[in-house]
Amino acid sequence: xxACLDVGGLADCLIGYHQGKAGEEILxxxxxxxxxxxxxxxxxxxxxxxxxxxxxDPWTVSETDKFFGILKELKEDKQALKDFLLKVSSIEYxxxxxxxxxxxxxxxxxxxxxKESAKEEAAASLQLQA
Numbered sequence: 001x002x003a004c005l006d007v008g009g010l011a012d013c014l015i016g017y018h019q020g021k022a023g024e025e026i027l028x029x030x031x032x033x034x035x036x037x038x039x040x041x042x043x044x045x046x047x048x049x050x051x052x053x054x055x056x057d058p059w060t061v062s063e064t065d066k067f068f069g070i071l072k073e074l075k076e077d078k079q080a081l082k083d084f085l086l087k088v089s090s091i092e093y094x095x096x097x098x099x100x101x102x103x104x105x106x107x108x109x110x111x112x113x114x115k116e117s118a119k120e121e122a123a124a125s126l127q128l129q130a
Contacts, residue, residue, distance in 0.1 A: 016099045021100055
């Protein structure tokens with residue numbers, strides 16, 4: 001799950017940069033935010049889960065572990081399962097909120113209109129020189 005969120009967040013940052021909606025600093029923001037989330041939530045949760053599972057009896061863990069009990073209950077209720085899977089998590093982050101209101105000129109735009117304007121300006125400049 002965290003890998004998907006990492007990739008999704010990075011994609012939002014790269015898309016924002018490519019479209020001129022964010023500067024390079026959005027990548028620094030991405031690195032800081034994902035690192036903070038990892039240290040605060042992911043690593044701590046992983047350590048607790050590993051500790052919990054390592055102390056459990058593998059033959060009875062599905063009956064005795066609270067999390068496995070929740071999963072069993074969700075298996076019976078499709079809507080509850082869907083709600084559980086789509087629930088907003090503490091490890092999600094919306095990087096698009098760091099997009100600028102005004103597009104930046106970062107040389108990475110794919111906008112055809114901007115390319116045409118640049119071509120027209122270059123042509124006009126060449127005509128003036130001639």
